Amino acid sequence: QVQLVESGGGLVQPGGSLRLSCVASGSIFSINDMGWYRQAPGKERELVATITSGGISNYADSLKGRFTISRDNAKNTVYLQMNSLKPEDTAVYYCNADIRRWAGYTTVENEYWGQGTQVTVSS
Numbered sequence: 001q002v003q004l005v006e007s008g009g010g011l012v013q014p015g016g017s018l019r020l021s022c023v024a025s026g027s028i029f030s031i032n033d034m035g036w037y038r039q040a041p042g043k044e045r046e047l048v049a050t051i052t053s054g055g056i057s058n059y060a061d062s063l064k065g066r067f068t069i070s071r072d073n074a075k076n077t078v079y080l081q082m083n084s085l086k087p088e089d090t091a092v093y094y095c096n097a098d099i100r101r102w103a104g105y106t107t108v109e110n111e112y113w114g115q116g117t118q119v120t121v122s123s
Contacts, residue, residue: 002026002112004095009117016121017083022095022114024076029107032098034071034078038091038119045094051078085121092116 008020024031035050049069051057057069068081078095095114100107 002028002099002101002110004097004112004114006093006095006114006117009093009119011120011122012085013123014086014121016085017081018085018119020080020082020093020095020117020119022078022097024097024099024112027102028076029100029102031073031076032100032109034095034097036069036078036080037094037096038089039094039116040088040091043091048093049080050096082119085119087121089119090121091119093119 003025004022006020006022008018012018031053033050033052036048037045038048039045047060048063049057049059049067051069051071053073059067066084071078094116097112098109099112100109
């Protein structure tokens with residue numbers, strides 16, 4: 001099976017920074033797009049950023065310039081550097097990835113989600 005495990009969340013003051021990490025593990029053949037989404041209390045889950053296996057990134061318009069997504073393909077890891085954090089960035093942040101895994105003698109591609117990591121921006 002495949003797992004995504006996030007880390008790096010926590011409590012930070014407004015204007016501060018956090019770096020989230022998400023590691024994929026399991027019977028992985030290849031990883032295509034990886035990304036971060038977030039869900040604030042009472043709101044729907046929304047896109048933060050995505051990145052292709054070739055390093056092409058895409059951001060929610062409102063977050064461009066403050067958040068940076070990157071990945072280390074050798075480590076099956078995606079990162080989210082968050083700067084100049086605001087109280088409205090408070091949410092559970094979820095890692096997402098399209099992963100092709102081994103299934104016997106063949107491979108199967110599925111979308112996977114991590115369990116989420118809480119980010120709280122407050123003074």
